[in-house]
Amino acid sequence: MHQINQPMMLADLLESQLSRPATTRERFRLPFSKEDTVRVLLAGVKAEVERRDKTFIMREAIMSQAGQIAEWLTGNHSKFGLMLCGGCGNGKTTFVKAFQQILNKLDMKIDDSTERYSIRIVNARDLARVCKEDYDERRGLCYKRMLAIDDFGTEPLEVMDYGNVLYPITELLTTRYDRHLFTILTTNLTPSEIRPRYGDRIADRLNDMMGKVIFANSTYRTP
Template structure:
């Protein structure tokens, strides 16, 4: 099964993503600084997104405030601009971003929309680990994150995750089965830099 990738060279993807990140940062009225850490993270992401790979997802893992969500939003903007055709449909790829808490809440408030998340072409789950593990709905216990990741793994759908959890914490919170599937399906890009939110 073909994997999603950007129809760009690795260098063009890097330049485009850096530009999109700058737009996201400046939109929030912050100064954009192309640090070496950021360049390294974006280069690794660009390489993954432009080369053939057996994996079909990305985990941006690290502490708070170090650019993970900004990069996800920048990637969404880039995907929208490129109008990338989906080989399995007659439509273009659409990337949806949802934070983990909202995803869990949607499971209870709008079950049909929550099910659509399972089959979204490109899904980004922001702040994995902040959501309740279980949702009670009419007496039924649902594990929103585990269920969505399981279904997306089974259908090999491209999934992007940002999280402050470490790999051992992911195993502890979601169980070794999900952690093992995430290792198989996702490239892990570590974010070890300090928070950009710290006032200078």
């Protein structure tokens, strides 16, 4: 009788364990209200613009973009990535750099450790070089807690390394998707252009992990 019940008891145990909610890393959120996050984002954008010896002008588009980004940074939702989409020179990278400066100023500890929150910004084109030349850096980017990839879509889809075909952006995004790692992309691609370029597998993962903010305004860069 004991031998008959043992598989049943094991099945009950497995069912109980599998029914428990999975333990996942809590998504990062700024410790502010949405309204206060808009304020600090705009202050950061203004500082970035003035750092380039330009004059910051508050525009309706900037207010809208700041509001959407602030919602993502403070909201109670499952998206652990953010994609900023739009044409050249319309403020996407400036917002990412503003967020980077906010983190640097906050000097927030990660849990109870001595490590602080920070975000690395890397240009997508540099990923091809890193993928080919520096395995340790490539692995570090894949697993970095917070990462921003600027100009997503400008990188080669594959690179050759002594006869081996490597897929820099595909491998990196797959790893970050699987581990629910905080990731920001800026891109000139429209959402409809991503699937033909990267295929269903990456497009579906990006849809699942990424909130989207569309930068529909024209370039701020003047001749």
